[in-house]
Amino acid sequence: MNITIRDVHKHYGGFHALRGIDLDIASGELLALLGPSGSGKTTLLRAIAGLEPLAQGRILFGDTDATALSVQQRKVGFVFQQYALFKHMTVADNIAFGLKVRARKLRPNDAAIKQRVDELLELVQLDGLDRRYPAQLSGGQKQRVALARALAIEPRVLLLDEPFGALDAKVRKDLRRWLRKLHRETGYTTIFVTHDQEEALELADRVVVMNKGQIEQVGTTDEVYDFPKTPFVFDFLGTPNVLPGIVRDGRVYLDGSTQPIDSGAHYPSGLVDIYARPNDFRVVDANVPGLDAQVLETQRTGQRIRLTLSINSGETLEIDLPHLDAELKVWQTGETIRVRPANFSVFARTGAKHSSAPDPLPDESIPGSGISHTVAEHRARGRN
Amino acid sequence: MTDISATAPLDPARLPFEPLMQRNAVISEAPWVRRTLIGVAILFLAGFLLLPLLSVFAAALGKGLGAYFASFNSADTQSAIRLTLIAAGIAVPANLVFGLCAAWAITKFEFRGKQFLITLIDLPFSVSPVVAGLIYILIFGAQGWAGPWFSAHDIKVVFAVPGIVLATIFVTFPFIARELIPLMQELGTDDEQAALSLGASGWQTFWHVTLPNVKWGLLYGVLLCNARAMGEFGAVSVVSGHIRGLTNTMPLHIEILYNDYQFVPAFAVASLLALLALVTLAAKSVLEWRFADQLAATRRH
Amino acid sequence: MSSIAAPADAARRAPKRAIPGFGPTLGFTVFYLSVLVLIPLAGVFFRASGLGLEGLWNVLTGPRVLNALSLSFGAAFIAALINAVFGGVVAWVFVRYEFPGKRLLDAVIDLPFALPTAVAGIALTALYAPNGWIGELLTPLGIKVAYTRLGIIVALTFIGLPFVVRTVEPVLREVERDLEEAAATLGAMRWHTITRVILPAVLPALVTGFALSFARGVGEYGSVIFIAGNFPNVTEIAPLLITIKLDEYDYRGATAIAAAMLVISFVLLLVINLLQAWARRRA
Numbered sequence: 001m002n003i004t005i006r007d008v009h010k011h012y013g014g015f016h017a018l019r020g021i022d023l024d025i026a027s028g029e030l031l032a033l034l035g036p037s038g039s040g041k042t043t044l045l046r047a048i049a050g051l052e053p054l055a056q057g058r059i060l061f062g063d064t065d066a067t068a069l070s071v072q073q074r075k076v077g078f079v080f081q082q083y084a085l086f087k088h089m090t091v092a093d094n095i096a097f098g099l100k101v102r103a104r105k106l107r108p109n110d111a112a113i114k115q116r117v118d119e120l121l122e123l124v125q126l127d128g129l130d131r132r133y134p135a136q137l138s139g140g141q142k143q144r145v146a147l148a149r150a151l152a153i154e155p156r157v158l159l160l161d162e163p164f165g166a167l168d169a170k171v172r173k174d175l176r177r178w179l180r181k182l183h184r185e186t187g188y189t190t191i192f193v194t195h196d197q198e199e200a201l202e203l204a205d206r207v208v209v210m211n212k213g214q215i216e217q218v219g220t221t222d223e224v225y226d227f228p229k230t231p232f233v234f235d236f237l238g239t240p241n242v243l244p245g246i247v248r249d250g251r252v253y254l255d256g257s258t259q260p261i262d263s264g265a266h267y268p269s270g271l272v273d274i275y276a277r278p279n280d281f282r283v284v285d286a287n288v289p290g291l292d293a294q295v296l297e298t299q300r301t302g303q304r305i306r307l308t309l310s311i312n313s314g315e316t317l318e319i320d321l322p323h324l325d326a327e328l329k330v331w332q333t334g335e336t337i338r339v340r341p342a343n344f345s346v347f348a349r350t351g352a353k354h355s356s357a358p359d360p361l362p363d364e365s366i367p368g369s370g371i372s373h374t375v376a377e378h379r380a381r382g383r384n
Numbered sequence: 385m386t387d388i389s390a391t392a393p394l395d396p397a398r399l400p401f402e403p404l405m406q407r408n409a410v411i412s413e414a415p416w417v418r419r420t421l422i423g424v425a426i427l428f429l430a431g432f433l434l435l436p437l438l439s440v441f442a443a444a445l446g447k448g449l450g451a452y453f454a455s456f457n458s459a460d461t462q463s464a465i466r467l468t469l470i471a472a473g474i475a476v477p478a479n480l481v482f483g484l485c486a487a488w489a490i491t492k493f494e495f496r497g498k499q500f501l502i503t504l505i506d507l508p509f510s511v512s513p514v515v516a517g518l519i520y521i522l523i524f525g526a527q528g529w530a531g532p533w534f535s536a537h538d539i540k541v542v543f544a545v546p547g548i549v550l551a552t553i554f555v556t557f558p559f560i561a562r563e564l565i566p567l568m569q570e571l572g573t574d575d576e577q578a579a580l581s582l583g584a585s586g587w588q589t590f591w592h593v594t595l596p597n598v599k600w601g602l603l604y605g606v607l608l609c610n611a612r613a614m615g616e617f618g619a620v621s622v623v624s625g626h627i628r629g630l631t632n633t634m635p636l637h638i639e640i641l642y643n644d645y646q647f648v649p650a651f652a653v654a655s656l657l658a659l660l661a662l663v664t665l666a667a668k669s670v671l672e673w674r675f676a677d678q679l680a681a682t683r684r685h
Numbered sequence: 686m687s688s689i690a691a692p693a694d695a696a697r698r699a700p701k702r703a704i705p706g707f708g709p710t711l712g713f714t715v716f717y718l719s720v721l722v723l724i725p726l727a728g729v730f731f732r733a734s735g736l737g738l739e740g741l742w743n744v745l746t747g748p749r750v751l752n753a754l755s756l757s758f759g760a761a762f763i764a765a766l767i768n769a770v771f772g773g774v775v776a777w778v779f780v781r782y783e784f785p786g787k788r789l790l791d792a793v794i795d796l797p798f799a800l801p802t803a804v805a806g807i808a809l810t811a812l813y814a815p816n817g818w819i820g821e822l823l824t825p826l827g828i829k830v831a832y833t834r835l836g837i838i839v840a841l842t843f844i845g846l847p848f849v850v851r852t853v854e855p856v857l858r859e860v861e862r863d864l865e866e867a868a869a870t871l872g873a874m875r876w877h878t879i880t881r882v883i884l885p886a887v888l889p890a891l892v893t894g895f896a897l898s899f900a901r902g903v904g905e906y907g908s909v910i911f912i913a914g915n916f917p918n919v920t921e922i923a924p925l926l927i928t929i930k931l932d933e934y935d936y937r938g939a940t941a942i943a944a945a946m947l948v949i950s951f952v953l954l955l956v957i958n959l960l961q962a963w964a965r966r967r968a
Contacts, residue, residue, distance in 0.1 A: 051866050071869040078870040084863035088885040098871030101881070153871055411865040413875060418782055425778040426790065428771045431819070432843050433796045436808035439818060443811055482717045489711035492704045501714070503958065508722055510950040512904025513802075514924035515943045518931065519725035522732055527936055529728070553721055576704050586705035608798065615801025617907035622928055635803040635907065642807050642911065651811075654804040661799035668799075669792040 001062050001156040001189050002027040003048065008057030010043055010213075017043045019213040021057070025191065030183050032200035033193045035210035036236070041193045044210070045159050048191065049076045061156050077150030077188070081162040083142045085134040091145050092117050092130035098153035120148040123182070140171040147179075151186070160192035164199060176203050197237045201225060209233045231347045234275045241281075241317050243274040243291070243341070244349070252346055256312055259289035261340060271349040276341035278306070281319035283337055290340035293317060295331045307331060309339065440658045444651035455652035463629045464637035464653070470545065471620075471633060472613040475552040479609055480602075483560030487598075488590075491568035492576065502565065508557040516554045517622025520547055543625030548633060551619035556609045563605030567598055567679065600675040604668065611664040615657055726947065733944035736937055744941035749917055750926060754945065757923040760834060761902030764841035765849075769895040772849025773887075779850070780857045795847050802844070802907025809840055810911045832914030837922065840908040845898030852894035856887050856964070889964030896960060900953040904946065 003025040010018040018040045025031055033041040046052040048059055050071035059066045066074055086094050095117045099108055108116065121127050124144040134142055143163065150158060163179070164172040180203055183190055194200050200207045201221045209216040209224060209232075217229045228234035244255040247267040251260035252274065284290045293309035296316065300306075309317040319339060331337065412418065445452050455461065486505060490498055508516065524541035525531050534541055541547045575597065579589040595602075617635040624631040626640065634653055641650035671679065733741060744750060778784075779791060797805065813820045813830040823830060830836045860883055868878040906924040913920040921929075923942055930939035 049870055051870070071866075072872045072874060074870075075872065076870055078867065080863045080867055082861070082863060084861060084867040086864060086867075086882055086885075088888075097868070097873070097881075101868075101871065101873040101877045149867075149871065411862055411869065411878075412781070421774055421778050422782055422784050424771070425775045426784075426786075429775060429790050429793065432839075432846060433793050435818060436805060436812055436843065437793075437796060437800070439812050440804060440808045443808075482714065485710040485717075486714040488706060489714050493707045493711070495707075495711070501718075503954070504718060504723065507726070507954070510900055510904075510954045511726070512906065512924050512943075512946055512950070514906050514927050515729070515904065515946055518927060518939060518943050519729055521931065522728050522936070522940065523725055525936075550721070554725075557722060573704060580703065580705075589704075590706075611799045611801075615799075615804070617801060617803040617806075618924060621906075622931060635801050638803050638807060639911075650807060654801075654807060657801045657804050658808075661796060661801070661804075664799045665792050665795055668795065669788075 003157060003189065003191075004058075004060040005044075005048070006058045006060075008044070008047060008059065009055050010040075010047060010052055011055055017213050018047065021213075021215060023208065023215065023218065025189060027189055028187045029189055030180075030203065030205045031191045032204035032207045033191060033210060034195070034197060034200040034207050034236070035216075036195060038212075039210040040213040041195075041208075041210045042161055043213075045161055045191060045193050048157070049078045049159050050074045051078070075153055075156050077147075077153060077155030077158045079143075079146045079150050079158070079160040079163060081165050083134075083146040083166075085142055085145055085149075087134050089133075090130065091121070091126065091132050091134070091137070094134070094145055095120055095149045095152050097149065116152060120152055123151070123186075124148045125178075138171075139167045140175055143167065143175060147182075151188075155188065158188045158190040160190070162194060163192050164194075164196075172199075179203065201237075209236060211236075228275075228345060231273065231275060231345075234345055234347075238277050239318075240275045240277050241319070241341075243276065243311075243317070244313065245272045245274045245346070246270070247272050247346070254289075254291050257289060257291065261289050262344075267346060268348075272346050273349050274341065274344050274346055276344040278318050279304075279320040280341055280343040281317075281321075281339045282342050283321065284340045286338055288338070288340060290338040291317075292336055292338050295333055295335045295337060297333065298331050309337075437658060437662075440651055440654050443647060444655040446651075447648050451648050452652050452655075455649035458649070460628050460632065461637060461649065461653060464632045464634050465656070467545065467548070467632065468614050468634040471548050471552045472610055474549045475556055475613045476606060476610050478553055479556055479560050480606060482557075483564050483605060484602075486561040487564035487568050488594075490565055491571075492573055505561050506558050508554055511554075513555055513616065513618030514622055516619040517551050520550050520554075520623050542623050543627065543631060545631065547623035548620050548631060551623045552613050552616055555616050555619050556613045559609035559612065560602070560605035563601050563608070564598060567601040568594075571597055597678075600671055600678045604671050604679055607664050607667055607671075611661060614660060729940060729943050729947060732936075732940040736941060740937070741941050741944070744938050745945055749921070750923075750938075750942060752918045753921050753923040753926040754942070756834065756837070756921070757903050757946075758949075760837045760922070761841055761845075761899050761905075764838050764845055764902050765895045765899035767838070767842050768845045768849045768898045769891055772846055772894060772898075773853055773891055775846075776850050776853035776857055780854060794850050797844050797847050802905070803911075805843055806840065806908040806911035809836075809843060809908065813839060813912065831912055832916075832920065834920055836912040836914070837909050837920060840912050841902035841905055844905050844908055845902050848897040848901065849891070849894035852897065853887055853890045856890040857883075860886050889960060893957060893960045893964060896953060896957045900950060900957065903953075904950065 003023075005021055005023040005025075008018055008021040009016070021040075021044060033044060035041045043052055047054055048066075050066065050069065054067060057067075061074070086097065089097065092114075096113050099113045099116065102108075117130065118127075121130055124147055126141060126144055126148070129137070129141065134145070137145065143166075147160075164175055167175065176199065192203070201224075204221060206218065206220055207224045208218050211232050217224055217233045219227070224233060225237055228237060234240055246253050246255065247269050249269070250266035252262045252267060252272065253260050254274065291311055293311045295307060296310050297308040298305060299308075303322065305321045307319050307321065309319065311317050317339070413421075444455075456465075486501075490502065521542055522528050523530050524534060524547065526535070528542075531542075539546075541550070575593050576589050579593045580586075584592065615635055616633075617639075620633055621636055621639070624633070624636055626632060626636060628637075628640065632640065634657055638650050638653050638657075641647075641653065736744070745754070775794070779787065810831055811817050813823075813836060815821070815824045815829070815831070817831070820831060828835070830839055864882055864886070865878050868882045869875075873881070904924060906922070906928075909922055910925055913922060913925075915921050915925060923946060927939045927942050930936075930942070
């Protein structure tokens, strides 16, 4: 079932939780709604389910206007963050609930219900646990019961709110893999909410990055990771270094450097911020354009080496280098080296104040409200 | 989900429960159902709780303020008030000491039969007040085991003040202990162990660490205990012998006045006890609103 | 040997518990409890056993005693049932809805705990007597409350009300919004959600509240005797009959009824404890 969302708004008192959401979700797609707390991602998910009445906008399931349907009529499979299993019911009764509460003429007979429950238990690999109560299950098992219960009603769409939020790291990884497989097998249109970028990138076909009630960027996992449209997206998908720079005659210069670090694309002139992830830096020879920096600290973490550097503007820079790199020598504290961002994004600098660790929710990152959006169109990708 | 932007004070997931309940059609009832239920609840509470309370004051003041205050001029009434104060003045501190001891023993140490002990402490709540009075008659009465010995030594227990105090202690027995036990269980023993490790003596630890931690819960228990102690009727009725001016407490005096068709004085005395109940409820509510976090979890709502 | 025994000796000499005061506080607790509660209560059973089984049986099956006991239990049962229904509604309304005066009413719920029973008794009687505020309205309809069994039920309902409300309220408050939303997404209508999801979740609390209200009603004396009229065999409750027997110096009769009531209260106490254990398991 494909889903069409048009101009959806939601207010809580004076708080504008969703500010005009437009989104098209293809049938059978596995979509992640990614964003920080308060970004509106859960509100959007609940709006699709019909749990939040909307002030404005339309949501279509296929050609049906879902906004006119009650929660009960929408037939969405919703998996709650804390699972919301009925404590006084067995696993089997929990899964059968959606079938048992149907109007009499739509209700399958007991044998059919039992058969469906058994099928679902097998699907979620919980055979034999049908008589258990939720209190007797582990977190991962509860999660799967919640999923089976949502699937029992043959939903038009499967909605999962922070599906792995309440689980520990190991179980989380296993369940992710398992959910991906389940999605392949069942083919339900699936939307899940997460604040964990790693989870979104690993699991989803497409990612919707949300901030302050609006969509920052929609794209495949590669698109949002490699071509972030806004500083917010870049920032949310990693911990970038932000370097001050300037564009003159379409070329990008790091502050204090006379040689441009990129010559491919054309940029509008002005002060810019250059965003680069720690692992996108290379140590280069002194004759190559780059940034001179002093080594403050070297730390080996597994396969990588993290260097903390001080650049001449007085700020610190963190870069990751692969530890098996043949050229890599052991850097001494105090030594001066030249580094160059291999991949980076350029955004127009909006505030006079500059910080290497930007506010996680910078005001200026709202699309349309600043010029960063248009600069991003000219975003280049420097390659060595 | 840790960083919440300062510009988003009303994160949807954090909105208070109740207003959402009412606004969100998904998990609430149709307005007419809601209104009907609220109406039923208010009517039920008004009819069963507010009206009786009002009627006490209405009947007490029915013949004017003069008649109301004249009711308290009678020597019997004054001695009933005095006896009530004496009985509560002995029973409440006695149960306070007991409650603290019981809560200390039960919450600071592990021992076998603890749960059983808690059940035994609660026992007086499930005993009819009349039976509570009867048990002391069976022991200290003229035909009781200890009765002859006491009368030989010219000590009167039943049909006298000691019997009234005993019966009052019995019916108010669990109030303070059962308020303190869950609270002190929740608080654990870390604070006490810290104080002891810093060199405080057992008494110092109790006075300076434990008592300040439980003071509001303790006050809560004392309030309820006192209300019951001053208002107890059945148990005291059985042991008192209803001797006017000597063994009549306020509730017993109300009965006598009422049965003599002296309605204004009866309701006037009743209004004093009703006022006590109102003060108790008000104090209790204030404690619950202001110090909810310092009362036992079982009391929070 | 000695090298092994030495640490054990040291351990024995060291204070067993980190916090002082175990002996004195437990000792005082047990002493106070025994002297004031346990021994006197046991006395009733000793006295009753003096009557012999046959004697007990004769007292308890006397028509007047039987009527009083069945009245006490029957009226308490009906009152507890009324409280379970209306107390449940009150708890629901308090947890789920906002309305003016809610805080005040919430404080007033505990009135029956704080108001002396004798005061409640004369107040209810004044209210429901034929010339009282409510009695006036009911008399033309042919309903008599004061001095009838109905009056006893009214008094016991008053006494037991807070038990149900205060037991159900916290449990109802803890029913997560998620559960109801989950039921709705699965297609359950509101009525189904309430009967199949919410009610089962609060049922243990509701039954516990019922049992507490019932237990309190069985032994209640002060609030009932004014409104009951106390006609032998008709509106004479068991606790009143005990006092009547005492006034007649019939200690045997009084003891027998008291013993019977105590046994039943203990059974109820046990049931309530089991119910609470059940509720905890379900939570």
